[in-house]
Amino acid sequence: MKKYILDLTNAQFKIAVKSIIEQEYRINQIIEWVYTKKAVSFEEFTNLPKELREKLDKRFLLRALKIVKKEKSVIDGTIRYTFQSVDKKYFFAVFLTKNGKNSVCISSQIGCPVMCAFCFSGKVKLVRNLSRGEIIEQLLQIENDTREKVSGVLFMGMGEPMLNFNNVTSVLNSLLSNKEFGIGKRHITVSSVGIVPAIKKLADENFGVRLALSLHAVDEKQRRKLIPSNFGFNIEHILNAGRYYLKKTNSRLTMEYILVKGINDSVVDAHKLTRLLRQHELLNPDVQVNLIPFNPVIDTHFQTSDQQSIQKFKNILKFNGITVNVRQAKGADISAACGQLGY
């Protein structure tokens, strides 16, 4: 059976290819074709002898995903991609463009075990983790399809990245490597609902990427309404893990807070959130709160907060010295906004 080349780190590829290539420069040429030049067939590797290209083709697979659907927002140019894996499972990625800067929001799992009540992906039962290659290929295919260079990556698509730790961190190595994608650490964001041991491990491995913690609530009762399973980690644990991440990596931290009408969007909630951040030494310029007005999805009774409540909430945080941003929905007309990725 052919080996999926993107599933292999460069070190693993060197071992896998040893029987047919020994010269280091040839291996580097292949790596360049795969990651930098984004070739889709071995025939394109024109600086390699034909014989070698044929041998590679017999042993390795360059692409494992198919784009089966592509929808483009007429509002803001966001593109939602539906991918099909070799085992005929579906998942999503989103291309975002703003002021000439492009980023992708990619999936790390097929389905999601977290099952957030406000999220369409959470309604899709977990099928499996995506492999290293399947995560990387989303980015490669989007760059090829749009013919645009992507300079930012968000692990905020389908799935909880910290439950697929080994593959996600292997991808981080490739994204950060100048031989592969060469994307700056400040332009990569990994989100987590709060899988505390994995967050600490990510901090210890010190990639320096941004961490986005999906807090969404100011007390446990409220959080359970939005995220029924807390995987055994309460708000206290999660905020402590956030502080640990910040101190260890010297990076940035984002608190994601979805605003749902009548659930977590009151003035009292805004004050409680401020207090929580202060108590956990998270009132500092490296911490930003992203307020995300709930994006409607089918099968929920939740409603979007009204503009006045959003503004009040924001002003209270701002008044208390918190960097706060109200996230504008992207691709809302094609169900590509936050929490809308589902079948």
Ligand code: SF4
């Ligand atoms: S918001 Fe993220 S963690 Fe929650 S169900 Fe959706 S994809 Fe999973």
